Amino acid sequence: MTSSEVEKLLREAGAFLQGHFLYASKLHGAVYIEKFRALEDPALTSKICAELISRAPTKQPKAVVGPLTGGALMAFEVARQIGAKAYFTEKIDGKNELRRGFRIEPGQEVWITEDVVNLGGSITDVARCIDQTGGKVTAALILVDRSKGRVTFDFPFIPLLQITDLTEYKPEECPFCKQGLPLVAPGGRKAEPAAKG
Ligand SMILES: [Zn+2]
Numbered sequence: 001m002t003s004s005e006v007e008k009l010l011r012e013a014g015a016f017l018q019g020h021f022l023y024a025s026k027l028h029g030a031v032y033i034e035k036f037r038a039l040e041d042p043a044l045t046s047k048i049c050a051e052l053i054s055r056a057p058t059k060q061p062k063a064v065v066g067p068l069t070g071g072a073l074m075a076f077e078v079a080r081q082i083g084a085k086a087y088f089t090e091k092i093d094g095k096n097e098l099r100r101g102f103r104i105e106p107g108q109e110v111w112i113t114e115d116v117v118n119l120g121g122s123i124t125d126v127a128r129c130i131d132q133t134g135g136k137v138t139a140a141l142i143l144v145d146r147s148k149g150r151v152t153f154d155f156p157f158i159p160l161l162q163i164t165d166l167t168e169y170k171p172e173e174c175p176f177c178k179q180g181l182p183l184v185a186p187g188g189r190k191a192e193p194a195a196k197g
Contacts (some may be wrong), residue, residue: 001051001160003161003162006048006051006160006161007161009038009044009047009048010033010037010038010144010161013037013038013041013044014034014037015033015034015035015037015038016031016032016033016034017031017032017033017034017186018030018031019032019181019184020174020176020177020181020182020183020184021183021184021185021186022183022184022185022186023118023168024118024119025118025119025168026171027168027169027170027171028168028169028170028171028174028176028177028183029166029167029168029169030167030176031166032184032186033116033144033146033163034186035070035115035116035143035144036070038143039070039073039074039115042077045073045074045077046077046081048074048143048160049074049077049078049081049113049141050081051160052074052078052113052141052142052143052158052160053078053081053082053141055141055158055160056111056139056141056156056158057138057139057156059109059138060082060083060084060111061082061084061108061109061110061111061138062084062085062108062109063079063084063085063086063087063104063108063110063111063135064078064079064082064084064085064086064087064110064111064112064113065087065088065089065098065102065104065110065111065112065113065126065129065130066086066087066088066089066112066113066114066126067088067089067090067091067096067114067122067123067125067126068088068089068090068091070114070115070116070143071088071089071112071113071114071115071122071126072086072088072089072113073115074113074114074115074141074143075087075088075113078111078113078141084111085102087100087102087104088100088102089125089126089129095125096122096125096126096128096129097129098129098130098132098133103133104130104133104134104135105133105134105135106133106134106135107134107135107136108133108134108135108136109135109136109137109138110130110135110136110137110138111137111138111139111140111141112126112127112130112137112139112140112141113140113141113142114126114140114141114142114143115142115143115144116142116143116144116145116146117142117144117145117146117147117151117159118146118147119147119150119151120147120150120151120153123140123142123151123153124151124153127140127153127155137155138155138156139155139156139157139158140153140155140156140157140158141158141160142157142158142159142160143159143160143161144159144160144161144162144163145157145159145161145162145163146162146163146164146166148164148166149164
């Protein structure tokens with residue numbers, strides 16, 4: 001699948017929202033990728049994960065770890081396709097932790113899965129959890145990378161789609177705030193009132 005084919009699939013699923021959004025980075029912008037429009041469709045998720053696996057290192061691990069929620073859904077499907085275990089991390093006091101008795105042995109190779117990468121914080125956190133067990137991350141499989149190269153990792157980073165042309169605004173410079181358009185905080189975020197300019 002080419003990038004434009006991937007983008008078409010995500011657009012058809014309704015994953016590209018238009019509006020006035022608050023990003024995790026606290027910046028504002030007109031486009032939000034609602035990955036759950038893709039991940040709510042198991043057939044599409046299966047297709048996405050198959051494509052990611054085809055781009056990943058040929059040596060497949062016995063465990064895949066993703067952060068809740070989207071990363072964990074992808075971990076399940078990637079693990080199902082390669083015959084591995086699917087683990088997830090969950091946020092405890094703002095940090096991802098590996099709980100529930102999930103076991104990664106010292107030296108064990110692991111893949112990470114994540115839905116959308118902005119600043120790379122979740123992946124760094126998950127990689128730290130795996131490091132603590134002595135496991136070794138051999139790849140990170142990503143649905144959408146919109147980090148614009150702001151993040152680097154010391155393992156292969158494999159995004160299905162890279163979005164580099166999203167315009168982001170500081171709240172005080174945001175044209176949509178100036179127009180008084182209501183600010184939408186997608187996912188679990190909380191919107192602060194839009195500044196009137
Ligand atoms: Zn704004």
